[in-house]
Each structure stands twice: as structure tokens, then as C-alpha cells.
Amino acid sequence: MAMPKALKNVLKFFVFLSIGLLMIWLALKDMTPKDYQDVKTAFLSGNYWLIIPAFIIGIGSHLSRALRWRILIETQGFKPGVLNTFFAVMVGYLVNMGVPRLGEIARCGVLANYEKIPADKLIGTMIAERALDLCCLMLVFLICFLLQIDIVLAFLNAEVWPNMAKMNGSKLLIVLAIALVAIAVLIFLFKRFAASRAAIKLRALLRGVLEGVLSIGKMDKKKLFWFIIHTLCIWAQYLAMLYVGFLCLPATRELGFTAALTVLALGSIAMIVSPGGIGVYPYLVQKTLLLYNIALPIGWAFGWIIWGAQTLLICLLGLMSFIWLPIHNKKA
Numbered sequence: 001m002a003m004p005k006a007l008k009n010v011l012k013f014f015v016f017l018s019i020g021l022l023m024i025w026l027a028l029k030d031m032t033p034k035d036y037q038d039v040k041t042a043f044l045s046g047n048y049w050l051i052i053p054a055f056i057i058g059i060g061s062h063l064s065r066a067l068r069w070r071i072l073i074e075t076q077g078f079k080p081g082v083l084n085t086f087f088a089v090m091v092g093y094l095v096n097m098g099v100p101r102l103g104e105i106a107r108c109g110v111l112a113n114y115e116k117i118p119a120d121k122l123i124g125t126m127i128a129e130r131a132l133d134l135c136c137l138m139l140v141f142l143i144c145f146l147l148q149i150d151i152v153l154a155f156l157n158a159e160v161w162p163n164m165a166k167m168n169g170s171k172l173l174i175v176l177a178i179a180l181v182a183i184a185v186l187i188f189l190f191k192r193f194a195a196s197r198a199a200i201k202l203r204a205l206l207r208g209v210l211e212g213v214l215s216i217g218k219m220d221k222k223k224l225f226w227f228i229i230h231t232l233c234i235w236a237q238y239l240a241m242l243y244v245g246f247l248c249l250p251a252t253r254e255l256g257f258t259a260a261l262t263v264l265a266l267g268s269i270a271m272i273v274s275p276g277g278i279g280v281y282p283y284l285v286q287k288t289l290l291l292y293n294i295a296l297p298i299g300w301a302f303g304w305i306i307w308g309a310q311t312l313l314i315c316l317l318g319l320m321s322f323i324w325l326p327i328h329n330k331k332a
Contacts, residue, residue, distance in 0.1 A: 042301035046248045051309050054244045058313045061237035065089055068230035072125040073117065075218045080115040083328055087321035088114075094318025097311070101272075104130070114329050136235055140265045147258050151291050238264055245306045251298045252289070259292050267306075281307045 066086040073080055092107025108122040219227060242260040246252040266288050270281035282303030289299035 039297040039301050042249055042251065042298050043305070045250055046301075046305060048248065050244055050248050054241050054309055055313055057237050057241045057244065058310065059317070061234050061241070062086070062089060062093070062317065064230040064233040064237065068227055068234070069125065069129055071219070071223050071227045071230070072128060073111075073122065074223065076117075076121045076125065078115065078117045078121070080111055080117065084111060084114050084325070087325045087328070090314070090317040090321040091325070093314045094322065096271075097314065097318075110325065114325065132231065136231065137265065137268055140235070140261060140268075144258070144262050144265055147261070235264075241310075242267075242306065245302070245309070248305060249298065249302055251294060252302055255289075255292055255294075259289070262291070263288050263306075277307055277310075 063086060066089045067082070069089065070080060070082065070085045073085075088107040088111040091110050092103035094103070095106040096103030104126050105123070108119055108126055111117060112119040112122055239257065239260050242263050243257060246255045246260065263285055266284045267277070267281055270277040270284045282300060285303030285306065286296055286299035289302065290296065294302070
């Protein structure tokens, strides 16, 4: 018997939340009373007025994301309203706070409901957008590496290579064998049930998704120009938010855009691993700032300040969007 969808989502939430709580425990287990006092001091020394410009920048990044998604949707022959698209994006972010990646489906569902656009078309454009974001994230990692090769190599020598050396050949073969068996099972299942009703629906969905992915290539020069501009604006504003965050604490004010770029890259991974990055984001930020000689307690405090500001903004905009969506469309 298939597991109910609601139960699956609950289980996903607790799995991802457990990962976040594990990261919190790992960060706290070795802290001394002095470390706790240093964290408290760091929080008290913050200039929290800077959260206001960080919020403004954050709203700009979310608006750019909505406008970029709208451009993709227009290539499918639909023209959703700007506000509905923005509200859908923010509702999606809010849902992601509960179960990572479920928010992507939620924002497509919201926009499909209010703009009467086929959901498979929206899912295709959403996947295209996420694929582009993945490419941008890889580019950010590459730029980080090129700008600070010495720091990256020192980190690899100290943390990565020693741990990989502990994994012997038999363990690597087991991991490879499991991956090959999983691929073989998927191929068998696909061939075995190719004529089933579910498989036919899946192929129809995949065709819609493929159209969305290929929609980038259908843009005229003007749309492509604005698509690129909004993509640059999204990542530039993410970077600017972190730089403003550095200015909040005396101990991080001297850090520059290179450090912000590194935190941005690793912080993006944290947002995938646990609901809204809880636990994982501050942990990765803490470890990242060690590369720049920022003490663990300061890095811990900074990570929670940035995570708290981002989460508060998403909660406020997400709830506002959830409430305002039916009101806005009733007027329309």
C-alpha cells in the first residue's frame, strides 16, 4: 500500500530537520563556557539597523527572481501578472521552510491556480530556472577557487584529503556497486511499466518539462537580455546581503566580497540540506569563516544572524503573499 502523501511530507520534514539539529549539536558540543560568552558578546555587539538595507536588497533579489521566471513563462505563450508571480515565488519559499524542494511545486501550483496556466508548463520553466541556478552556483564556486587558490588548497590539505584517505578501496567499490544496482533497477522498472497509465502521464509531464527547459532558447534578444540582467541581479543581491551582514559585527567588518562569495556558495548548499537551512547554514558559515581567521563563536553568531534575517524576511513576505493572493485576485 502506498504511503499517504501527507505522511511522506511529514517524514521528509523530520529527516531534514534532524540533519539541521545534528549540525547544531556538532557546533555546540565542544564549546566552552568562554565560547558561549563570546557568542553572547558577538550578538550584543551587532549593529542590527543594517538589517533594514539587507531586507531591501533581499526583496529586490526575490523580485528579480519573480520577473526572471515570468520571462520564462512568457516563452510558453502565457503572461502572468507580476504580483501573482512574486506572491507565488514567496509562498514557495515559505513552504520550503517546512520541506525543502516542496516549495517549488507549491509556487507552480499557486500560479497555475490564479493564472490558469497548465502546471506542467510551469514545472518545466521552474526546472529550467533551477538548472540555471545550479550552473550559476558552480560558476560561483569556480570564481571562489580562482580568487583564493591558496586558501582552498590549504583547506583541502587539512580537511578533505585526510578524510578521503581513510576510505579504503573496498568501501569505494561498495558505493559504486550500489549506484550501479540503483540505475539498473530504475531502467528495469521503466521498461517493465512503460505502457502503464502512470508511465504515460509521466511521459506527458516530461514533455511539458522539456518544453520549459528549452524555453530559454526561444527568447528574443530583448527577453534574453532582461533574463540575463535579472540572473545577475539575483546573485549580485545575494552577495550584497552577505556583505552588509559582515558590517553588522565588529569582528567581520574587515571581510571583503571574496569571503562573502565563499559564504554564499556554501550557504546555498545548506539551504538544500535542511528546512530553510536551519542548523546547517550557521554550521557551514562557522566553518567557512575559520578560513578567514574568524573565531568559532563569532562565526556561529554571524551564521545565526544572517540565517535569522533571511528567514524572517521569507516568513514575512511569504505570509503576506499567502494572505494577499486571494484579495488581489478578487479585486482583479
